Structures are given as structure tokens and as C-alpha cells.
Amino acid sequence: MMHPDCTVLVTSCDGYHDVENPFITLWRKFWPDCPFETVLLSETVPCAGFDRVILTGKGKCWCEMLAEALDQIRTPYVILLMNDYYLEAPVDTANILRRLDQAKAYGAANLRLMPNPPGRRAFRADEGCDLLEYPRNAAYCVTCQAGIWNREYLRGLAARNRSAWEFERFG
Numbered sequence: 379m380m381h382p383d384c385t386v387l388v389t390s391c392d393g394y395h396d397v398e399n400p401f402i403t404l405w406r407k408f409w410p411d412c413p414f415e416t417v418l419l420s421e422t423v424p425c426a427g428f429d430r431v432i433l434t435g436k437g438k439c440w441c442e443m444l445a446e447a448l449d450q451i452r453t454p455y456v457i458l459l460m461n462d463y464y465l466e467a468p469v470d471t472a473n474i475l476r477r478l479d480q481a482k483a484y485g486a487a488n489l490r491l492m493p494n495p496p497g498r499r500a501f502r503a504d505e506g507c508d509l510l511e512y513p514r515n516a517a518y519c520v521t522c523q524a525g526i527w528n529r530e531y532l533r534g535l536a537a538r539n540r541s542a543w544e545f546e547r548f549g
Contacts, residue, residue, distance in 0.1 A: 380413065380414060380415045380429075381413040381414050381415075381453075381475075382453065383453055383454055383455055383478065383482070384414045384453050384454075384455040384456065384457060384478055384526065385414055385415045385416075385417055385451045385453045385455075385456050385457070386412065386414045386415065386416045386417065386456075386457045386459065387417050387419060387444075387447060387448075387451065387456050387457065387458055387459070388401065388416065388417065388418050388419065388428070388459045388460070388461050389419045389440070389443070389444060389447075389458070389459070389460055389461065390418060390419060390420040390425075390460075390461040391420055391421050391440075391443075392420065392421045392422055392423050392436070394461055394462065395420070395423045395425065397461050397462050398418065398420075398425040398461050399425060399427070400464065401461045401462070401464060402416075402418075402425065402426075402427035402428060403427070404464050404465045404466070405427075405465055406427065407465075408465040408466070408467060408468050408469055409465060409468070409469040409471070411471050412469070412471070413471065413475070414453075414457065415429045415430060415453075416428050416429045416430075417429065417430045417431070417432060417447070417451065418430075418431045418432070418461075419432050419434070419443055419444070419447040420432075420433055420434075421433065421434060421435060421436050421438075421443070422435060422436060432446070432447045432450055434446045434447070441535075441536040441537070442536075444532075444536040445533055445536040445537055448529055448532060448533045448536065449533070451529060453529065454482075454528065454529055454530075455478060455481060455482070455526055455527065455528060455529060456526075456527045456529045456532060457474075457491070457524065457525070457526050457527070458524070458525060458527050458532065459524050463523075463524060474491070477489055477491065477526060478526055480509065481526045481528070484509075485528075486526070486528065487527070487528050487531040488525045488526070488527050488528070488531070488532075489509070489525060489526045490521070490523060490524070490525040491523075491524040491525055491526065492523045492524045492525070
């Protein structure tokens, strides 16, 4: 049974179809106990190995495709990944679930799993919280690096941008 609060969404396009098989092979090798539905988003070419594939058709920009996929996902949180971000070591599922709990507890718009660049200041000095935050309007405070997103917040960002580059630059 899949976790009811989060879905992994892997974004792709037909032009990058060749990286999807290596992605899912490494995904299944390094995160065999992933508790989340793993969804591939692409244009017209499906790839085996994902729990579900969402095909949006040709001619849409990255953010339009993202918005369409988010409209078909019902979990409140999404782990957003690009299909060329390969896993290269085992994933600590307990840590990811702890991070999801933190995202829910703090009402996070995005909790980065790969904080690059690193956050600039402690999120909360109390409670021994180990999270850092990014100031609003700081360069790359929004990123396509792996992170746990509030699905509705992510959907709003997708509606305001076109490309992945614009999403990061102007989000």
C-alpha cells in the first residue's frame, strides 16, 4: 500500500526518454522500499518500471506539463525529481519519512532533500530543529533539486512560469 501523504513525481520529456530506464533501474536498486507511488511525467513515450505514467502530449511547456500532472495527483505532498538526477546510494526511508513529517508539521512549501545551495539561516532555533531556510526572493530559493513540495503550492508556481529555468529563476 502506498503512503497516503506523498507521491514521487519524476519529470521528463520525449527528448530525455533515453535516461528514464537508467533512472528507474537505479531507483529500484537504491530505494527498493520506497513507500510512495512513483509517477513518471512525460510527453508521449511511456517507460516501464514506474508505478504510473502521465503523458501530456506534445507542445506543452515544462510548467504546463507539471501543472497537468499535479492535477492528477491527490496526495498533499510531492517529491519532485528530474529524470536525470540519478540515485547513487541507498536511500534512508526512515529519514525521508521524518522529513515528510517535518514538512507537514511546519507547513513547508518545499523541504529540500538536496539543499544546494545550502539554506542561509536556521529555520527554528527552538525545538532543536535541524532545518535551514531560504529568504524569500533570494536567488534559487525555488529549485528543481530533489525536495518535498506542498502540492498546491507547487501547482501555483507552475501556473506562473513556463520552463524549468523560469520556475527556478522567477519562482
